[in-house]
Amino acid sequence: MRIAVIGGGIVGLTTSLKLREELRNSNITIFADSFDDTTSHVAAGLFRIGNSFSGPTEELTRKWVKDAYEYYDDIRKSSEAGIAGVAEISGYYFAKSDPRLAENRWFPSLVPVYRKVQKAELDLVGNEWNHGTYFTTLLTDPTLFLPWGRSKLQENDVKLLRKRINSFAEIASDFDVIMNCSGLGARYLCNDRRLVPIRGVIAKVKAPWIKTAFFGESDTYIIPGFNGTCTLGGVRTFESDKLNICPYEATALRERCNGLVPSLAKAKTIKHLAGLRPHRETVRVEPEIIGKTRVIHNYGHGAYGVCTAPGTASYAVQLVKDVHRSTSQL
Numbered sequence: 040m041r042i043a044v045i046g047g048g049i050v051g052l053t054t055s056l057k058l059r060e061e062l063r064n065s066n067i068t069i070f071a072d073s074f075d076d077t078t079s080h081v082a083a084g085l086f087r088i089g090n091s092f093s094g095p096t097e098e099l100t101r102k103w104v105k106d107a108y109e110y111y112d113d114i115r116k117s118s119e120a121g122i123a124g125v126a127e128i129s130g131y132y133f134a135k136s137d138p139r140l141a142e143n144r145w146f147p148s149l150v151p152v153y154r155k156v157q158k159a160e161l162d163l164v165g166n167e168w169n170h171g172t173y174f175t176t177l178l179t180d181p182t183l184f185l186p187w188g189r190s191k192l193q194e195n196d197v198k199l200l201r202k203r204i205n206s207f208a209e210i211a212s213d214f215d216v217i218m219n220c221s222g223l224g225a226r227y228l229c230n231d232r233r234l235v236p237i238r239g240v241i242a243k244v245k246a247p248w249i250k251t252a253f254f255g256e257s258d259t260y261i262i263p264g265f266n267g268t269c270t271l272g273g274v275r276t277f278e279s280d281k282l283n284i285c286p287y288e289a290t291a292l293r294e295r296c297n298g299l300v301p302s303l304a305k306a307k308t309i310k311h312l313a314g315l316r317p318h319r320e321t322v323r324v325e326p327e328i329i330g331k332t333r334v335i336h337n338y339g340h341g342a343y344g345v346c347t348a349p350g351t352a353s354y355a356v357q358l359v360k361d362v363h364r365s366t367s368q369l
Contacts, residue, residue, distance in 0.1 A: 040062065040064075040065045040066070040215045040216060040359075040363055041065070041066045041068075041213065041214045041215045041216075042058060042062070042065050042066065042067050042068070042214060042215065042216050042217075042218060042359070043067075043068050043069075043070060043210050043213070043214040043216070043217045043218065044058070044067065044068070044069045044070070044217075044218040044220055045069075045070050045071070045204050045217065045218065045219050045220060045221045045224075045228070046069075046070075046071055046219070046220030046221045046222055046224070046338075047069060047070075047071025047072070047073060047074040047077060047199070048071075048077040048078060048079040048185075048220070048222055048344065049077075049079040049082075049181060049184070049185065049344050049345050049348045050079075050220040050222065050337055050338065050340060050344055050348045050351065050352065051069060051071065051218075051220035051221075052069075052185060052188040052189065052192070052348075053110075053188070053348040053349045053352040054218055054220050054337055054348075054351075054352040054355055054356070055067055055069055055188075055192055055197055055218075056188055056191060056192065056352070057349070057352045057353055057355075057356045058218070058356055058359070059192065059195050059197060061356050061360070062356070062359070062360070067192075067197045067198070068197070068198040068199075068200060068214075069192070069197065069198065069199045069200065070200050070202050070203075070204050070210070071199070071200075071201060071202075072201070072202075072203050072224075073201065074185070074189060074199060074201070077185075077222075078222060078223070078314040078315060078316065078317070078344070079181045079185060079344060079345060080181055080182060080185065080314075081181075081239065081241060081312045081313070081314035082181050082314070082342075082344070082345045083178075083241070083260075083262040083264065083270035083272070084124075084178055084179040084180050084181050084184070084262075084264075084345045085128065085130070085176065085177075085178055085252055085262045085346075086107075086108060086111065086176045086177040086178070086179065086346050087130070087132075087143065087146075087174075087176060087252075087254075087346070088104055088143075088145050088343045088346050088347060089257075089342065089343065090142075090143065090144050090145075092104075092322070092341070092343050092347065093320065093321055093322065094321065094322050094324065094351075095321055095325075099354070101145075102350065102354075103322075103347055103350030103351050103353075103354060104145050104149065104346075104347060104350060105149060105350070106349060106350035106353050106354075107346060107347045107348065107349040107350035107351075108149055108150075108177065108350075110349035110350070110353075111125050111177045111179055111349065112177060115127060115177060119187070122183070122187050123179075123183060123184050123187040123188075124178075124179060124180035124181075124182070124183025124184045124187065124265060125177060125178070125179050125180075125184065126177070126178050126265075127175060127176075127177060127178070128175070128176060128177065128178040128251070128252060128263070129152070129173070129174065129175045129176075129251055129252070130173070130174055130175075130176065130251055130252030130253065130254065130262075131156065131160065131163070131164070131171055131172070131173055131174075131251065131252070131253050131254065132171060132172050132174070132254040133156075133161070133164060133168040133170065133171040133253070133254065133255050133256070133299075134168065134169070134170045134171065134256050135166075135167065135168055135169055135170070135256065136169075137170070138155075138169075138170035140170070140256055140257075141170045141171050141172045141256075142172060143172065143174070146172075146174055146176075150174055150175055150176050151175050152173070152174060152175035153172065153173075153174045153175075154172065154173055154174075155170075155171070155172055155173075156170075156171035156172060156173050160173065164253060164255070164299050164300060165297075165298050165299060165300070165301045166255070166298050166299065168255070178252075178262070178263075178264070179345055180264050180265050181345055183265065184345075204221075204228070205227075205228070206228070207219075207228070207329055207330075207332050207334060208330070208332075211329075211330065211331070211332040215333065215363075216333045216334075216335060216359055216362060216363075217332060217333070217334045217335070218334075218335050218337060218355060218359070219334055219335065219336045219337065219338060220337045220338060221338055222317040222338055222340075222344070223236055223315055223316075223317040225317070225323075225336070225338045225339070229336070231319070231323075231339075233319055233320060233321075233339075234317060234318070234319045234338070234339055235277065235278050235318050235319075236278060236279060236280055236315040236316065236317065236318070237275055237276065237277055237278075237279075237315070237316040237318045237341060237342065238274065238275070238276040238279035238280070238281060238282075238313065238314075238315055238316075239272065239273055239274055239275060239276075239313065239314050239315075239316055239342070240272070240273065240274035240284060240285075240288055240289065240292065240311065240312070240313045241270050241271060241272045241273055241274075241292075241311070241312050241313075241314075242270075242271040242272075242289065242292060242293060242296075242308055242309075242310075242311050242312075243268055243269070243270060243271075243308070243309040243310050243311075243312065244268065244269050244271060244303065244306040244307060244308050244309060245267055245268060245269075245306055245307045245309060246263070246267065246268070246269040246302075246303060246306040247267030248302065249261065249263045249269050249300070249302075249303070249306075250263055251263070253299055253300055255295065255298075255299045257275075258273065258275070258295065259272070259273070259295040259296060259298075259299050260272045260273055260296075261296050261299060261300055261303065268309065269303075269306065271292060271293065271296040271303070272292065272296075273292065274288050274292060275342075277318075279315075280315060281313075282313045282314075282315070283313070284311045284313055289311050293308075316341050316342045316344075317338060317339055317340065317341065317344070318339065318341035318342070319338070319339025319340075319341065321339070322338075322339045322340055322341075322347075322351065323336045323337070323338055323339045324336060324337045324351045324354050324355055324358070325358070326358050326361075326362060333362050335355050335358050335359055335362070337351050337352065337355040
């Protein structure tokens with residue numbers, strides 16, 4: 040099959056990796072505005088998925104989450120873990136008013152360690168936190184994983200083309216199937232009004248002494264990365280397309296993180312970054328016939344693209360197989 044993949048972020052690359060792995064004789068071309076400056080590059084990459092993340096059914100959503108975790112965990116156990124930027128990490132999630140705010144519905148059956156915090160652990164952080172959970176999960180650094188993934192694809196004859204696709208019709212005649220992993224671009228490519236940007240802002244700081252992730256409910260997080268850097272967040276602005284950094288937001292973000300982990304006050308700021316998360320109430324992974332073009336959509340992951348991309352990619356590739364099988368029988 041001749042397969043086009045639209046999108047060079049984490050969803051597009053993991054989908055392409057899965058396609059190459061499972062459809063070895065296919066001819067794959069990836070189209071993207073950029074492979075080096077995507078929303079995925081801004082993400083911290085901690086495998087922690089919000090309770091609101093949703094596919095079309097609960098059963099399928101849980102399969103996506105499980106498949107994604109196992110995909111990254113297999114890389115973590117391999118000799119390429121360091122190059123791919125995948126490691127195991129532990130963290131705390133604290134809440135003030137309600138213990139349920141510190142709970143994660145995906146973790147109990149998924150990660151190796153998940154428990155309520157002990158009373159003494161509440162003293163690890165500043166401010167008055169009353170509830171919390173402790174967990175062990177995975178970290179995937181997109182600034183390492185994305186170049187590693189591109190290298191793997193190029194080694195296996197996948198073409199990467201820097202080209203904006205404004206309409207499926209532009210490439211329909213050259214391909215048997217189009218994988219639409221365009222993220223926020225699907226707003227216009229598919230005229231999808233249910234897809235909205237959620238603007239995020241983070242700070243990258245130098246803090247090699249931080250080895251554990253910390254969350255203060257949903258608006259404050261500290262996630263250590265590779266090479267002694269930490270990602271501090273965050274900001275969530277619904278339906279905002281602005282990528283400029285507001286100094287007031289940056290100051291407030293840093294104050295919240297310093298309040299949660301006071302030792303961060305001495306951490307040097309490296310840079311601030313902004314990104315637009317492609318949020319959809321229900322992540323869209325489904326086939327569609329547009330004219331005579333067979334399209335498999337895979338977008339709308341919101342803030343959980345890095346976490347869940349391998350899971351939705353596996354499902355999308357199965358949809359390609361189903362399309363190919365039904366076509367072959369005609």
